[in-house]
Amino acid sequence: VQMDAISDGFFLPHVNPHRHCRAAIMCSNRCHQWWFLPETRKPVPSLQGDRRQKLPVTECGIRVSWLLSWAKVVEQKLGPDATTADVCAKFVIPSTRSKKCRYVDIIEPVNVGAPQYFLSHTWSMRFATLMEVVAQRLRNEPDSFVWLDICAINQNKYEDKGELQADDVSHLSSVVRKAKSTLFCLDEKGKSLTRIWCLFEIWHTVKAKGSAGLEILTYQMRFLPNLFHEIDVSKAQASLESDRVRILAEIAADIGYQQLSLNIKEALVESADREAQQALALAQQHVGPSTGSTPTDSPALAAAAACTKAAFVAHAARQYERAGEYDSRALDLNTKVLGLEHPDTIASMESVGVSLSDQGKLKEAEAVKREVLALQAKVQDPLADFRALNGMRNLAQNLLSQSKYEEAEAMYRQVLVLHAKVDGPEHPAQIHSMINLVHALNGQGKRGEGEAVQRQVLELQTKVLGPDHPDTTRMMDALAVNLIIMHKREEAETLQRQVLQLRTKALGPENPDIIYSMKDLIRNLVGQGKHEEAEAMKRQVLELQVKVLGQEHPDTVYTLQSMRNLAPGMKQQAPRKPAPSKPAPKPALTKPAPTATPAKPAAKPAIGKLSTSVTGQRGTSVTGQRGTSVTRQRGSSVTGQEGTSVTVRKGTSVTGQKGTSITGQKGTYMPISAGPKATTSKK
Known part of the structure; x- marks a missing residue:
């Protein structure tokens, strides 16, 4: 077998593990020989011929067992933090550069075949994480085949031309249609939902097989609610602009950006829901652990994990009742298998509390969250402080939502102490807790204390995020409002002018946020009696509103009406001029008896x-x-x-x-x- 494309130290993964053979390589330039045991000696087809090169891309799946073995060797060479892009650039391309071929063309033929699964992933994802989720999903299917782009497509033409080949788009859609299902692998930060290639692959999956052909692979989904509603195909990114333009053109000509974005969200929800239902049905058929002495591979725990995933997706879609149902199922399963004080069970209970809060059941949620804190206090593990911090934050937020400001204040002060221990003094989560502490203080009328905390937050945000960051300017706005309430209008005006200047620099002079900032400043100016300055700024606002929002927009109409009323208000508050002196009145004369004159008519309409x-x-x-x-x-x-x-x-x-x-x-x-x-x- 021709082996010159394979680097030293990478031979063993290419040996067929099912032949039980041992091999020795005798290398002399480009000459390689395999020495097999007599009972396993069989002729191996040469890779020099055109047969492998002509293998259709739809047949270029890789055996799962081989892929996982190869991934371990890659990790040893490149490290656990290597991304899929690193594997492609530092191993796949160098191994195939001399032949300008696909990586599957240098893999033993028995480990290449028609794929049952299509892997959809982002190249910025850690390759070790990708392999971990694949191994978890296909642990019972080691001889199945998966289609992995870095191995199935000739990566050398990307290196040479630096752009997508037109036939690759049609190849991808063909593979997606032929595979049994698409495994959509979400990375740790959810970037897969922002990449044009991943959304393109979801589109073709749903188009060919419906949501039943899509499976979500991830075990860290807490980021999902923040990203779910931001799914926008038109804003999706690609490493190469030519890829993005070509794919967007195809989508626009077929279904359109908005409809595809909606379809993708629906498919994600339906996929997670279907997986949970299947796992629950399987769990009902088994009692206790399926294998081994520990319950880690129990169908019940697999069902609990599937329910947790479905709950996160439902929460992201704002289907809070469904999320609560799945969280409750996960809690029941974990409690039965692991016990009430197991960290996974406590995490499920914490999710139940969050779901109750989302449904507006704040009192029930408070009871659950207090139970979570009590259980966390009993569990001692390396993550005890971290778990306690999350539990306390959730309870404090619940108390704040119920307007229990005194209890919320006390809880947030404990949270800040624990933040300093777990995260450090400048962590974004600590800043968020400080902002909530301000709300608790203001709710009690402690605006002076709230002002002091706001100034600390502003100082931290300026240091960590920068003075022109949206969160920083938002805090400046909030501090200005607090100052106005405390009758410190001049200081508030200074802050509002800074906000206006920073936002204009960051967003441009015609952004709607600029209009709102100007309106806040106008109200403060009017409150200080600076009517002429307020009127001048109002004219600027009106000009911007007409240009940005349109003349018929309600905000524009309201500004126009308020300007018409501003001048009379100014006249009323202007200092009165002394009345001119009048001549002394003449002596009063006796009036004759009133005649029958008609009464003064009422004011006419x-x-x-x-x-x-x-x-x-x-x-x-x-x-x-x-x-x-x-x-x-x-x-x-x-x-x-x-x-x-x-x-x-x-x-x-x-x-x-x-x-x-x-x-x-x-x-x-x-x-x-x-x-x-x-x-x-x-x-």
Whole structure:
């Protein structure tokens, strides 16, 4: 057998373990001979011919037992942290460079065959982790074949041309259709959900076989809820831009980005649900451990793991009741097999508490989380502090959600002490707990203490994340709000201007967040009586809103209406000029008896014609025709016809017909007939 493409030290994995043969290699330049025991001596086909090169890509699966043995040797040479990309660049390509062939072309033919499983993974995933999840899933199928891209596709053409070959796209879809199922391998950080190749492979799997053809392989899924809703095919990345462009073009021409993103989410949920149901059915057929003296391979534990996975996926999809059901099943199974005080059982109980919180059952969740803390105190292991920290954080969050601020404050102070021991003083989780402590303090009215903690958080975030990080500017905003409540408006203004400057630099001048920051600053300026400056900034906001949001957007309309009311407010608060001196009044004359003059008529209803502006005083009845702008004071009655724009004060009663735009302040009563458009501020 031609072996010159195989590096020294990598021979043994290529020996067929099923022939029970021993081999010795005598090397002389490019001449190699195999010495077999007499009973196993058989002619081995040469790899020099074209037969192996012509093997269809759909037949290039690798035997699982061989793959796992090869992976161990690769790990010894490259280390446990080597990624799949490292294995390809540092082993696969060097081993095949001289022949410009696929790696399967230098593997013994008996270990190559039609794949039952297609491995979908990201090259940034640790290769050892990939092999671990494959070994876990296929532990009972050592002679099955899996399709692994770095071995089944000629990687030398990527090295030469640096771009995807057009035929590889069709090859991948063909392999996906032919394989029994696709094993979607999620890495530790969930990057698989952000890579165009992985989403492309899920798409073709679901397209050919439905969600039944997709299996999720992962045993660390706590990141999933944060990533699930961010799945967006149009934003998926690839190592090569040419790959991304070509695949996106195919998706756009077929199903579209939005629909594919939705289909992928549904497929992930259905896949996890189906796996859990199958595992539960299998567990019901067995009692106790399946093999050995320990229950680690019990079908019940396998079912518990599948239920935990299904719960995480359901939680990510915001199907909280389903997540709670699976968490409860996992807890029951772990309790029966492992006992109540086993760390896995406690972890399942902790998940049950989280699911109850997600369903709004806070009191039930509190009871479960207190039980978790009590059990964790009994278990002593290297991860005891870490587990206790998670349990305390979950309970503190629950107390905060129930507005039990005093208990939450006490719990968060304990959490911070444990954070310093487990994570260190600058860990993001500690910063998050400090922010929650601020909420607990503010809830009790301890805003001075809350301000002090906020300043500590801001200092940490500036140091760890940088001054222009979104979390840092968000904390500056929160501190400014707290300062305003404590009547420290000038200091708050300084912070708000810093936030506006930092966000403008980071996001650009036309980002919607810039508009919101400007509005916050405007409210503070008005609170300080700086009306002229507030009016100037409001004009900037209006200009941005028209440009970014559009002239018909409710926020734009509200800003326009508030600007119309700003000038009268300024006049009312402006210092009054001294009244001119009047001549002394003449002596009063005796009035004659009153004649029968008609009484002074009541104020006539103000009727605004098209494109007119009407201001009604207290007690006035105002009717605005189409196109009229009506500003109302307290106590008046307003009827707006179609197309009328109405701004009202507290206590006003407004009836708007179809097409009326109404902006109401606090206390406004607005009975609106079918069809009107009502825009109400937070007040």
